[in-house]
Amino acid sequence: MKITSPLLGAASVALLLTLAACGGDSGGGSGDEGAADGGGEAATACEPSDGEVTLTFFSWVPGIEGVVDLWNEQNPDIQVEVQTGPNGNSGTYQNFFNQLEAGNPPDLGQIEFDALPNFRVQDGLTDIGGCEGVMESQEKFVDWTWSQVQLGEENAVYAIPQDTGPMAMFYREDLFTEAGIEVPTTWEEYAAAAEQVRENDGYITNFSTSDINQFAGFVWQAGGSWFGNEGDSWQVGLDSEESVQVADYWNGLIQDDLVSTLPPWTTEWDNAYNSGDAWTWVSAVWGANSIMSGAPDTEGDWRVAPMPTWGDEQAAGNWGGSTTAVFKGSEHPHEAAQFALWLNTSEEAHEALIEAANLYPATTEGQQLPALSEGVPFYGDQKIYEVFTEAGATVPTEWTWGPTMTQVYNDVSDGFSAAASGNGSLAEALTSTQESTTSALESQGIPVGE
Amino acid sequence: MSRPFRRRVQHKGAIAIFIGPFAALFTLFYLLPVAYAVWQSTRTVERSGTFGPAEEVFGGLTQYREVIADEAFWGSVGRVLLFGVVQVPVMLGVALLLALLLDSPVVKGARFFRLAFFAPYAVPGVIAAIMWGFLYSPNLSPFTGVTREVDFLGSGLVLWSIANVVTWVYVGYNMLIIYSSLLAIPGEVYEAALLDGAGQWRIAWSVKIPLVLPAIILTGVFSIIGTLQLLAEPQVFRTFSTAVTSDYTPNLLVYTTAAVPNQPLAAAFSVVLALATFVLSFTFLKLTQRRAFQ
CATH class of the missing domain: 3.40.190.10 (Periplasmic binding protein-like II)
Structure with a gap:
């Protein structure tokens, strides 16, 4: 909305804060209450x-x-x-x-x-x-x-x-069979399949640059963790080895135009899946519902397989x-x-x-x-939940979430979006978010350690 | 001098009744929130341990130091200034042109066109942004022939795609302000011009435009304020364009920061933005008013 009166205009500067204004002293007050029962020594009555x-x-x-x-x-x-x-x-x-x-x-x-x-x-x-x-x-x-x-x-x-939300790979069985492409089981095979799919005028998947949870799930699968809260301070690991490895992998696919980068959860994105432009989606168990509602024309064409792995060892992410x-x-x-x-x-x-x-x-x-444990008609009566149950058992347990995830998602997403438009790389986005996250934590008085 | 003064005192009660409602609302929804924002911008949060209780303490100008050092903030300010330098003159130029056309005696159906030009303003900004988003979409647009070739939602063009939406919505509104100012010009002025042998072009250029200059400047100030505070359009575009980041405009950055939630920093951004808006509007008025309001 463009504000068109100077009075309203100036007032709108403070508009976002008016709600907070109603809270009055609650900011300081809640801090004190926190001190009283935040220790976790005795659970509150x-x-x-x-x-x-x-x-x-x-x-x-x-x-x-x-x-x-x-x-x-x-x-x-x-x-x-x-x-x-x-x-x-x-x-x-x-x-x-x-x-x-x-x-x-x-x-x-x-x-x-x-x-x-x-x-x-x-x-x-x-x-x-x-x-x-x-x-x-x-x-x-x-x-x-x-x-x-x-x-x-x-x-x-x-x-x-x-x-x-244990993750697995939804894929268009009909398209893979028709094109004679093997369903990939490792990320290496997935990249190779991406090239073949591209030759068939499709994209193997759409990489989400703005919903960072999917990428976090990939890093989770690779055994990384973006945060740790051992001892008295937080550790930030956005640019950890596993994280950068996953970033470089997807950066390559984006650079080579092997994956599309449509904004997720849009009509455009639904359309890509509904029209057969996108052939796979590595997503969580609830994604089964998203495909049914977003791509109704593809009923019966999808199947679910374990998500591609980095080596021989089975592991799944969680989204x-x-x-x-x-x-x-x-x-x-x-x-x-x-x-x-x-x-x-x-x-x-x-x-x-x-x-x-x-x-x-x-x-x-x-x-x-x-x-x-029943077959799902949309997925050709495949018992898809068995795949997810197995995936759930292989989700690494080390992953820890941080205290400012909204800011982390925004910063990673800004960097990823820039990378998708040709400015910088996914790994650079992680490096800069590593810095911005550290300063965001410190500016809120949250201690950050090594 | 003393008589009118005394008379004013007699009406004290009446004055209070007239001013009271305004003063109360103004204080409640304007002065208090602004004061609260300023107060909040001087706070800073301290805690200890990973989930230690938060304590808000006085931090002086800590938040303002962060604002000054924040490249994203100044980047977003630069972006809306660029936007304003191009979009505001274009929009006001078109608004003036349409107003002059409506006011011209040679145009037929002025009443219909007046409504038609104004109609987009009746579309809420968010709806307009969503609608244009579909028009720009490479695959869903009715004009895919164009949108597949030109990436209206890419990082190169999206700022101007947003400018187009804003212009589309607000040109009719600004036209109406200029047009009503044209209607207020007394008929004798035109009569005199006609007697002096001026044609319609000459009248428009030498009589109408100078006389409606105050209205144009007013719309200019509104537009500058509106530009600095762009929020809804970029926020809607963010859902279907990867080129619009969470810090694309200053207000979007305030919104993002408040979502962290880091209210003290968001408040400091707001205060700096309000000051910048004030300085810019005031400078614009100072520069133009000598010519316009003499």
Whole structure:
């Protein structure tokens, strides 16, 4: 919007800050509270509230309303109101931060694993470790997910894991067969196949320069980690050996025009997959849904194979996966925690979430549900979830997310986009983000070590 | 001198009633947020350990030092200045031309065209940006013959593609301001010019344009302010063009920084941007007002 009155114009400078203004002193105040209960020594008291309780829950899982209805029918005293919106990095996280600053966040919110440290650093999460049933539920979850919601503290739990995103390769079986190209199993074969696909007027895939989660998944697979939080300071490893190796690989494919670089999640991008311009997509388990909705004309043509590997050893990356967190300031942490546990551990909720959004549960039991062992018609009745279950077991566990991922994604994405337009390389983007991340952490008083 | 003074005092209550609502809203939604932004820009966050509790402390000019050292910020300021130097004169030139055409006695159907020129302004900026995004798209545009050859969304052209959207939306609005100023010119002035033997061209050039100069300057100031504060168009373009970065315009950088969330730094960016806007608008007025408002 171009502002066309000087009064409005000048006011708009401050517009972004007006929400924050409503928060008044909460910035300083929350810091003090943080000091009181942020140590994780004793989990905060978590008592049931009296009478009827209404909770607000923000989520961008498609069809979440239907799942929550199941809860509402069985729990007349704890009614949950669903709020929906765009996915986290498309604006919802910013809303959460603004709402926290203003002191009126929803009771519960969907937060992806990569954003949890950021919300924790901003003191936006309630420790529900002391709530009934939370600690006991640990054994139900896949190990790496539980350590990510504890954020390095022993008795604290900052969210309940919801789903994970083990990665595999979606590919157009019909096009590969027709062109007589072998389905690649290593990244080396993938690059060779890319050239053959290009000769057939296609692109082997679209490399996402603006949704950096995919690239992070590739680095995760290669055994790297962008962050570490050992000891009293953070370590930043964006330009680590594994990270640069993956960057150089994709940089080569972009330079040789073997992959397209359309902005992801756009109509243009859907069109590339729907029209057969793009032949594969190395994506997470939830990507199965994206292809079905974005490329409806290709029904029956896709199959799923393990993602290409760097050597002989099987390993998969992870892309996405969410948690249900209770925000700081919720008046009903007990009820909120009960709902979060039901949503992410009960069989009926899991079945409904799988049905509605192909969510791949973070519990070991959930991953064995019958709904995840059936053939999927869109994928030629292939039992695609078996591929993802196997992939999930090979996801490296060292990966750690940093406390300023929004900034990291923006900076990497700016550098990657420039590289795709011919300015610089992916590796240079990582080097400059390494520097900008270090200074972003330091400017917020977050200690950075070697 | 004393009489009018006393009379004013008598109306004190009336004055308060008239000014009150404005003053209250102005304070609540303008002065307070600005003051809060300035206050916030002097804060800095301190903590200890990996997840240590945050403590906001007074940091003096720490954030401003970061702003001055921030290449991305000055890059974005340079980008919108370049944008403004080209787009504002083009837009105002077209607006003036359209206004003169509407005002010219030889043009038929002025009423229809007045509405037609103004219609794009009724399209919200975000919708306009999305619509043009489709028109520019290499594969989805109705004009793929052109868009496949010319990369309107690439790093070379995207700034001007955005300029085109902004011009399309706001040319009618600026035209209307200039046009209403043309309508306010008294008929005798034209009569005198006609008697002196001036044709329509001569009247437009020597009578109309000098008389509507204050309106043109006003639209100029609005446009300068609007340019420095470009946000919605580049933000929409960011979703379908990889060439628009998260720090493409100053306001986009403020938005990105607030999302980190690093509110003190975002506030410092905002304050510097507001000052720059003020200085630029004021300079423009100073440079032009001697000619226009005599």
